Amino acid sequence: MNTKMTKLGTIIFWSGLIIFAGMFIFPFIMMITGSFSDTREIIPRKNFWIPEYIYFGNYKNFFANSKSISWVKNSFVYAVIPVITGTFINTLVGYVLAKKKFKGRNFLFLFFISMMLVPGQVSLVPNYVMYTTVFNFTDSYAAILVPGLWSISNMFLMRQYASTLPDSMIEAAVIDGSGDFKTFFKIVFPMLKTPIAVMGIFAFLAYWNIYLPVLIYMNDPGMYNLTVGVGTMVQLDGNYGMQMLGAVVCLVPVFILYVFCQRYFVEGISLSGIKG
Amino acid sequence: MKTIIPDAKKMNKTLSRKLLKIWKKNYMAIIVLVPVTAHFLVFVFFPVLFGLFSSFTNFSFRNFANGTWRFVGLENWIDVLSDSNFWQSMIVTLKYTILYVPAVMVLGLFFAYILSRELKGIRFFRSVFFLPSITSGIVLAAVWKYLFAGKGGVFNAIIEKIGFGPINFWGDGTTVLPIIAALGVYMGAGSLMVYFLGGLKGIPTSFYESALIDGAGKWRIFKSITLPLLKPTILYALILSTIGSFQVFDVINILTLGGPAGESTTIVYLIYNNGFKLGQLGYAAAVSYVLFIIIAIITFIQYKFLGTGVSYE
Numbered sequence A: 001m002n003t004k005m006t007k008l009g010t011i012i013f014w015s016g017l018i019i020f021a022g023m024f025i026f027p028f029i030m031m032i033t034g035s036f037s038d039t040r041e042i043i044p045r046k047n048f049w050i051p052e053y054i055y056f057g058n059y060k061n062f063f064a065n066s067k068s069i070s071w072v073k074n075s076f077v078y079a080v081i082p083v084i085t086g087t088f089i090n091t092l093v094g095y096v097l098a099k100k101k102f103k104g105r106n107f108l109f110l111f112f113i114s115m116m117l118v119p120g121q122v123s124l125v126p127n128y129v130m131y132t133t134v135f136n137f138t139d140s141y142a143a144i145l146v147p148g149l150w151s152i153s154n155m156f157l158m159r160q161y162a163s164t165l166p167d168s169m170i171e172a173a174v175i176d177g178s179g180d181f182k183t184f185f186k187i188v189f190p191m192l193k194t195p196i197a198v199m200g201i202f203a204f205l206a207y208w209n210i211y212l213p214v215l216i217y218m219n220d221p222g223m224y225n226l227t228v229g230v231g232t233m234v235q236l237d238g239n240y241g242m243q244m245l246g247a248v249v250c251l252v253p254v255f256i257l258y259v260f261c262q263r264y265f266v267e268g269i270s271l272s273g274i275k276g
Numbered sequence B: 001m002k003t004i005i006p007d008a009k010k011m012n013k014t015l016s017r018k019l020l021k022i023w024k025k026n027y028m029a030i031i032v033l034v035p036v037t038a039h040f041l042v043f044v045f046f047p048v049l050f051g052l053f054s055s056f057t058n059f060s061f062r063n064f065a066n067g068t069w070r071f072v073g074l075e076n077w078i079d080v081l082s083d084s085n086f087w088q089s090m091i092v093t094l095k096y097t098i099l100y101v102p103a104v105m106v107l108g109l110f111f112a113y114i115l116s117r118e119l120k121g122i123r124f125f126r127s128v129f130f131l132p133s134i135t136s137g138i139v140l141a142a143v144w145k146y147l148f149a150g151k152g153g154v155f156n157a158i159i160e161k162i163g164f165g166p167i168n169f170w171g172d173g174t175t176v177l178p179i180i181a182a183l184g185v186y187m188g189a190g191s192l193m194v195y196f197l198g199g200l201k202g203i204p205t206s207f208y209e210s211a212l213i214d215g216a217g218k219w220r221i222f223k224s225i226t227l228p229l230l231k232p233t234i235l236y237a238l239i240l241s242t243i244g245s246f247q248v249f250d251v252i253n254i255l256t257l258g259g260p261a262g263e264s265t266t267i268v269y270l271i272y273n274n275g276f277k278l279g280q281l282g283y284a285a286a287v288s289y290v291l292f293i294i295i296a297i298i299t300f301i302q303y304k305f306l307g308t309g310v311s312y313e
Helices: A007-035 A057-064 A066-099 A105-117 A120-133 A152-162 A167-175 A180-191 A193-208 A212-217 A226-236 A240-260 A262-272 B004-054 B075-082 B084-114 B122-134 B137-147 B154-162 B173-201 B205-213 B218-229 B231-246 B250-255 B267-277 B281-306
Strands: none
Touching: A007 A240, A007 B084, A007 B122, A007 B137, A057 A066, A057 A240, A066 A105, A066 A152, A066 A180, A066 A193, A066 A226, A066 A240, A066 B004, A105 A152, A105 B004, A120 A212, A120 B004, A120 B267, A120 B281, A152 A193, A167 A180, A180 A193, A180 B004, A193 A240, A193 A262, A212 A226, A226 A240, A226 B137, A226 B250, A240 A262, A240 B122, A240 B137, A262 B122, B004 B281, B075 B281, B084 B173, B084 B231, B084 B267, B122 B173, B137 B154, B137 B173, B137 B250, B173 B231, B173 B250, B205 B218, B218 B231, B231 B281, B250 B267, B267 B281
C-alpha cells in the first residue's frame, strides 16, 4: 500500500510518529532514571526527569540482599523449566494427535481444547484446596512447575503445525526401519523448529511474568519470583528508587530476548491471537 | 472342563497376539497420551468440576483440611447475586471494559494502519509500540504508581510546575479506573497492532490498486476496502480484548488493592480478595463460575458473528 505522500504529509507523518513513540518510551525512561535515584532525593527533587546525581545505592542494596537474589533465581526456575518440559511434551502430544491414527483421537483432542474455553479463574479455588491438602505444594516449586508441565494452547499450536508436515517424509523414515520416537526426534522435531521457538518464547514470557499462583502458594518471601517480589515492594513501601530498580531487573531478560528474537514475537502474536 | 482349557489357552494366545499388534501400531500414542491425559484429568479437568462442587460448600482456609466443612446448597450463589459488592464489581468491570476496549482497538488499528507502509525506519516504531505488550504488567504497574504518585510523582511534579496543586490520583474514585485503563491500553495496543498488521498484509494489493485507479481518496479506501476486509480480524480482536478486560487483576492488586472504597474492585479482584484474603472460598468459587458464564456468553456471541467470514478470492 504505497500511496505517495506530499511533503507536508511526510513531515506530519514522521513528527506524529515520533511524538507517539516518545509517549510510549517515556515510562521506560522514567523507570531507568528512577532506578538511579536516591530515594531520599527522588520525591522532592527539582527536575523530575533526571536525578540530581547518579546513585548506585539501589543497585548495591538489591544485589547485596539474599532475598532479592533468590527472586531472580526463582524467576528463572519458574520460567525456564516449563519451557523445557513444554517443548517436548507439547510437541509430542501435538504430533501424535495430528499424525497418529487411532480410535478416539478426535474425541481426545476436542476434550483437551474444550478446556481452553474455561477461564483460569474457575480453577483458583479448587486448585488451592487440592494443592494445599492432597499435594502439599505450599512453598514448593512444584506448585508452579507440576501444573506447568505442558499447556493445552501450545499443544494446540504444535498440532496445527504438525498436521501440515508432509506424510511422505515420515513414512520414508518408517520404511527405513526407524522407530516412532526416533522418527519424531530425527525428522519431525527439526522440521518444527520455528513453531517450537515461538512457543518457547511465549512460554518463557508467560512464566517469567507469572504472578497470581506465586502470590497464592508462596508464603515464604524467599520463594517469590521477581513479579511478586517487586509487586510486594510496590504495595508496601514508598521507596520509588528501589521499586524502579526492581522493575528494571524484571525487564532486562525479557528485553534482551526481545532484541534478539523479535521475529518470533511478531510471528507468535499473529499465530496465536493476542494475550489478554 | 478338559475341552475348555485348550480353548482358553488358544484364545489367550490370539488375544495377546492382538494386543501385541495394537501395541506395535500404537505404542507411541500410548506412551505419550496416557500420562498426559492423566495429568490433564487431575490438573485441568477435575479442578473445573471441583470448582462447581466448591461453590456449593462453605469452604474456608481451615475447614476443608480438617473435614469440618459442609454443603450449603445454593447459599453462595444466592449470596453472590444478592451481594451489593458483587454488583459493584460488575459495574466496575463494565466501566473498565468501556474505557479499555474501544481505546485499545482504535489505537491498535491506528498504529497498524500508519505502520503498514514499508518505509525505511518504520520497523523501529513497530518495536517501540510493541515493547509494553511483552513487558510484565507488574513492571509497568510499578512505573505507573511512580508516575501518578500523589506526593511528588512525575506527573504531579509537572502539574505543580505549571502552578496547580497536586492531584491525589490514587485516592480519588473518579481518576483510579481511567488511569488503570490507560495502563491497559498502553500494554495492549502493541499486540493488537501486530495482529492487525497481519490482517492488513492478508488484503491483496490489487484491491487498493483498482480503487486508486477509480480515484478513491485515502479515507474512502480505508472505509470501503480496508475496514470491511479486516472485519473478521477486528471482530476476533474485539472479543479477545473484551474477555481480557473481564479478567484484569494483576495491576489492580499492585496499584489500588481494589480501592478506594471498591472503586477499582473488578470481578477477579473480588474473587481474590474474598477467597484468598478473607477465606470465603465457597463464595469465591461461585463468583468465578459467574465469570465463566459471562465469558461463555461472550464466546458464544463470537462464534455467532465469526460465522460470516470474508474471502479474498
